[in-house]
Amino acid sequence: MSYVSEENLCIMADLIRRVVIVGGTHGNELTGIYLVKKFQKFPHLLHRKSLECFTLLANPEAIAANRRYIDRDLNRCFANEDLVNPALTSYEDKRAKQIAAQLGPKSQPKADVIIDLHSTTANMGLTILPSSKHPLNLRLAAYLSTLSPLVRVCYGVQFNQDAPVLRSLSPLGCTLEVGAIAQGVLNADYLQQTELLVHAILDYLDALNQGKFLPVPSSLSVYQIISSVDYPRDSSGELQAAVHPQLQSKDYKPLSDGEPMFLKFTGESIPYQGEDIVYPVFINEAAYYEKKIAMILTCQQQLSLETVDAGDD
Amino acid sequence: MSYVSEENLCIMADLIRRVVIVGGTHGNELTGIYLVKKFQKFPHLLHRKSLECFTLLANPEAIAANRRYIDRDLNRCFANEDLVNPALTSYEDKRAKQIAAQLGPKSQPKADVIIDLHSTTANMGLTILPSSKHPLNLRLAAYLSTLSPLVRVCYGVQFNQDAPVLRSLSPLGCTLEVGAIAQGVLNADYLQQTELLVHAILDYLDALNQGKFLPVPSSLSVYQIISSVDYPRDSSGELQAAVHPQLQSKDYKPLSDGEPMFLKFTGESIPYQGEDIVYPVFINEAAYYEKKIAMILTCQQQLSLETVDAGDD
Numbered sequence: 042m043s044y045v046s047e048e049n050l051c052i053m054a055d056l057i058r059r060v061v062i063v064g065g066t067h068g069n070e071l072t073g074i075y076l077v078k079k080f081q082k083f084p085h086l087l088h089r090k091s092l093e094c095f096t097l098l099a100n101p102e103a104i105a106a107n108r109r110y111i112d113r114d115l116n117r118c119f120a121n122e123d124l125v126n127p128a129l130t131s132y133e134d135k136r137a138k139q140i141a142a143q144l145g146p147k148s149q150p151k152a153d154v155i156i157d158l159h160s161t162t163a164n165m166g167l168t169i170l171p172s173s174k175h176p177l178n179l180r181l182a183a184y185l186s187t188l189s190p191l192v193r194v195c196y197g198v199q200f201n202q203d204a205p206v207l208r209s210l211s212p213l214g215c216t217l218e219v220g221a222i223a224q225g226v227l228n229a230d231y232l233q234q235t236e237l238l239v240h241a242i243l244d245y246l247d248a249l250n251q252g253k254f255l256p257v258p259s260s261l262s263v264y265q266i267i268s269s270v271d272y273p274r275d276s277s278g279e280l281q282a283a284v285h286p287q288l289q290s291k292d293y294k295p296l297s298d299g300e301p302m303f304l305k306f307t308g309e310s311i312p313y314q315g316e317d318i319v320y321p322v323f324i325n326e327a328a329y330y331e332k333k334i335a336m337i338l339t340c341q342q343q344l345s346l347e348t349v350d351a352g353d354d
Numbered sequence: 355m356s357y358v359s360e361e362n363l364c365i366m367a368d369l370i371r372r373v374v375i376v377g378g379t380h381g382n383e384l385t386g387i388y389l390v391k392k393f394q395k396f397p398h399l400l401h402r403k404s405l406e407c408f409t410l411l412a413n414p415e416a417i418a419a420n421r422r423y424i425d426r427d428l429n430r431c432f433a434n435e436d437l438v439n440p441a442l443t444s445y446e447d448k449r450a451k452q453i454a455a456q457l458g459p460k461s462q463p464k465a466d467v468i469i470d471l472h473s474t475t476a477n478m479g480l481t482i483l484p485s486s487k488h489p490l491n492l493r494l495a496a497y498l499s500t501l502s503p504l505v506r507v508c509y510g511v512q513f514n515q516d517a518p519v520l521r522s523l524s525p526l527g528c529t530l531e532v533g534a535i536a537q538g539v540l541n542a543d544y545l546q547q548t549e550l551l552v553h554a555i556l557d558y559l560d561a562l563n564q565g566k567f568l569p570v571p572s573s574l575s576v577y578q579i580i581s582s583v584d585y586p587r588d589s590s591g592e593l594q595a596a597v598h599p600q601l602q603s604k605d606y607k608p609l610s611d612g613e614p615m616f617l618k619f620t621g622e623s624i625p626y627q628g629e630d631i632v633y634p635v636f637i638n639e640a641a642y643y644e645k646k647i648a649m650i651l652t653c654q655q656q657l658s659l660e661t662v663d664a665g666d667d
Binding site: 075078079083107108162221222223224225226227228229230232233279280283284285286289304306307325327328330331 | 388391392396420421475534535536537538539540541542543545546592593596597598599602617619620638640641643644
């Protein structure tokens with residue numbers, strides 16, 4: 042465990058100059074797309090004394106088609122081995138290589154901070170998926186959590202180098218997952234809340250560059266991904282059940298052994314079975330049916346921000 | 355106005371034998387798709403003494419692709435002139451001709467009643483769009499409205515012969531529009547409620563065939579479509595605003611002159627302007643962005659079921 046003081050952060054922060062705000066990694070998640078378009082139309086909104094802010098619409102063809110992707114999920118195309126594999130020539134593979142050339146490589150990122158704006162059909166509120174467990178990410182997430190009770194922090198399984206997601210091009214930054222919002226729908230309320238978070242991130246970084254520390258709580262609740270659960274299916278892969286009505290929209294709520302998880306089309310409940318209380322997230326996300334994910338189980342952890350481990354990525 | 359007694363209905367009802375339950379007219383509206391699959395797997399659920407019930411998955415390629423449609427919206431391919439136009443050869447145009455050959459023609463339908471199961475990202479509850487103003491449809495809708503406060507009845511602009519929608523292949527029946535449900539998502543609660551409505555429809559028709567009249571209220575509130583409203587756009591067609599947070603999810607609630615309708619990305623509200631109180635529906639439906647519809651305005655009418663006008667189609 043390495044103790045990270047505000048002074049250490051300040052030294053690291055000297056490197057934070059270039060911030061990239063990404064929308065449209067998925068072409069039917071309109072929140073990020075319209076927010077980036079707004080920033081492109083009114084660039085003064087992103088002006089901060091110590092920062093250079095850039096915007097990127099990551100998947101233009103998918104945005105035009107109002108689809109998540111054209112050939113394959115762009116946000117699974119950023120694994121290192123895929124980025125250097127010339128045999129991968131789908132639209133999204135080519136696009137990932139272009140973006141990695143612009144913002145990466147992961148070993149020496151040109152972007153200091155990447156904020157990738159997503160939405161989800163699950164009731165995820167304002168979820169922050171940090172790009173790494175870097176203490177700056179965590180303190181930033183803790184700062185954002187003071188702004189809205191809807192802000193929650195979710196740790197992925199893979200970070201940085203190992204992860205195939207766009208945000209992995211830089212160790213600093215995060216994905217924002219905002220919802221519940223249907224695909225192809227613009228929700229004004231979430232659009233405003235997402236914009237507030239982006240401004241808060243820029244303000245935090247700008248203050249840090251100037252040696253100022255915006256207040257953060259002394260500890261942070263994070264949800265660490267454990268595993269995913271698929272829908273019950275028959276031998277041909279057809280769904281046999283839906284998420285149980287008692288679990289629908291209950292993202293981040295505790296789920297205990299014996300509580301209902303799925304409802305079979307024939308009427309029987311299928312309970313969660315497990316000794317540990319879990320906190321399901323991404324419950325019934327539309328885009329995850331094809332990934333065979335009905336929900337993702339997490340455990341809740343309380344992190345002390347005084348003793349964040351910076352080397353546990 | 356023609357007075358329609360229960361005895362008259364009973365005579366008409368002599369013709370009700372073949373009921374067709376349709377799902378997947380739009381390939382990403384999973385409620386109807388999974389309900390039809392359930393009925394296909396457990397056909398005894400549809401058994402009624404006096405009825406022959408059939409099921410149809412209307413757009414198999416769109417269902418496989420988890421998209422609303424492949425080439426064009428199947429539920430706009432059933433205009434009479436399109437059905438006889440050999441120049442229309444898109445996948446959905448061909449599919450519409452096949453379905454019309456199976457269930458139609460409109461002048462002499464082979465299906466006595468068509469129930470077309472849809473979902474919507476708008477907060478429409480359990481909306482019934484009757485195929486015509488036929489008194490049987492209205493009494494059936496009134497019966498269903500006694501089963502759940504979420505049931506509401508919405509009149510289209512066009513009926514039967516003139517309408518390009520699948521349900522227009524028969525004057526009897528309706529579309530069910532259930533929501534809010536995101537595209538590509540299965541919602542167990544709405545799935546159950548939709549199944550209950552289908553069973554109630556079959557029970558009502560079966561009883562009618564046997565000269566029994568399930569109880570209906572003496573009047574029915576219906577929402578008559580007046581017009582549609584597009585999103586504010588710039589000269590290139592780009593959205594300039596989203597549905598106002600105060601109006602989002604307020605389908606079927608009254609909207610008066612001066613109340614907020616849209617919120618511009620620059621922060622200003624755009625109010626509804628009109629002398630008449632309107633009741634917006636299909637507010638922020640994902641599939642209607644491309645149709646240039648942000649919402650559909652209706653007026654509320656109270657129909658007496660004792661004096662339903664059967665000739666006003």
